Amino acid sequence: MKPIEEAIPVVEMRNIKKNFGAVQALRGIDLALHHNEVLGLVGDNAAGKSTLMKVLSGAYIPDEGEIFLEGKKAHLSNPMDARRQGIEMVYQDYALANNLDVAANVFLGREVVRIRLGPIGVMDHRHMEQETKSLLNRLKIDISSVRQKVERLSGGQRQAVAIARSTAFNAKVIIMDEPTAALSVAAIDKVLDLVRELKAQGSSIIIISHRLEDIYQVSDRMIVLRQGRKVSDTPVEGDIHEFRERVVAYMIGARDDFREKTVAG
Numbered sequence: 653m654k655p656i657e658e659a660i661p662v663v664e665m666r667n668i669k670k671n672f673g674a675v676q677a678l679r680g681i682d683l684a685l686h687h688n689e690v691l692g693l694v695g696d697n698a699a700g701k702s703t704l705m706k707v708l709s710g711a712y713i714p715d716e717g718e719i720f721l722e723g724k725k726a727h728l729s730n731p732m733d734a735r736r737q738g739i740e741m742v743y744q745d746y747a748l749a750n751n752l753d754v755a756a757n758v759f760l761g762r763e764v765v766r767i768r769l770g771p772i773g774v775m776d777h778r779h780m781e782q783e784t785k786s787l788l789n790r791l792k793i794d795i796s797s798v799r800q801k802v803e804r805l806s807g808g809q810r811q812a813v814a815i816a817r818s819t820a821f822n823a824k825v826i827i828m829d830e831p832t833a834a835l836s837v838a839a840i841d842k843v844l845d846l847v848r849e850l851k852a853q854g855s856s857i858i859i860i861s862h863r864l865e866d867i868y869q870v871s872d873r874m875i876v877l878r879q880g881r882k883v884s885d886t887p888v889e890g891d892i893h894e895f896r897e898r899v900v901a902y903m904i905g906a907r908d909d910f911r912e913k914t915v916a917g
């Protein structure tokens with residue numbers, strides 16, 4: 653039998669609601685993420701995927717609902733606060749500082765200070781470079797020099813740096829919102845390999861993608877949102893065609909596993 657700690661989800665969101673004016677972006681969503689699991693989050697445009705993940709990463713405060721991290725009730729008041737509690741959101745490559753090199757980007761916001769003279773900190777570049785090199789090696793990311801400016805990298809390499817950066821903070825949970833959007837097919841495969849590598853190394857991951865084949869390839873389980881509600885929460889299995897048909901049926905509202913019985917039945 654598994655120890656009890658392992659049975660407790662890393663993340664549990666309960667009855668999360670969020671409105672923007674008259675728009676009910678999230679209408680009471682439950683989501684659990686288990687240890688070392690890759691959870692795919694899918695749904696049509698405006699289904700509420702990004703909003704739900706912004707709630708989990710502290711960018712939005714929900715109107716209602718609770719979040720538990722490893723069984724303990726959490727209050728995530730802003731992204732820094734969520735990060736301190738082990739929640740990392742990978743934004744697309746625009747979150748990187750293009751004029752800085754790879755190592756500086758990986759360490760952005762948590763630069764290693766060698767000596768501190770009052771308010772003046774001298775950053776330890778050698779240490780940051782070494783750490784970045786070993787991180788990229790460990791994640792099998794192919795970038796020739798950590799001293800390259802990020803603006804010189806390809807889209808796929810930039811996404812890899814953004815993902816590597818998220819792992820550098822000892823995250824419990826890594827959230828990726830459309831990490832393969834706007835990448836070439838070869839670059840998409842590399843990002844998916846990186847997701848598999850992170851899982852192999854013990855990470856727990858939530859991945860949003862409008863590319864159902866991405867979700868199919870890397871996810872253990874999938875949640876489908878439609879109009880701010882969860883309509884499906886199932887293991888990813890079966891062949892790709894069956895999977896695609898099933899997901900589309902949920903996305904367009906032809907299937908719904910959580911719909912309350914209406915008076916009409």
Ligand SMILES: Nc1ncnc2c1ncn2[C@@H]1O[C@H](COP(=O)(O)OP(=O)(O)O)[C@@H](O)[C@H]1O
Pocket residue numbers: 672675676677695696697698699700701702703704
């Ligand atoms: N900051 C915001 N202000 C107003 N409306 C928003 C905001 N963020 C999201 N919405 C609305 O909430 C709904 C869900 O959006 P979003 O979570 O971005 O969907 P998805 O990521 O699934 O495409 C949409 O109707 C969207 O227009």
Ligand SMILES: [Mg+2]
Pocket residue numbers: 701702703
């Ligand atoms: Mg979105």
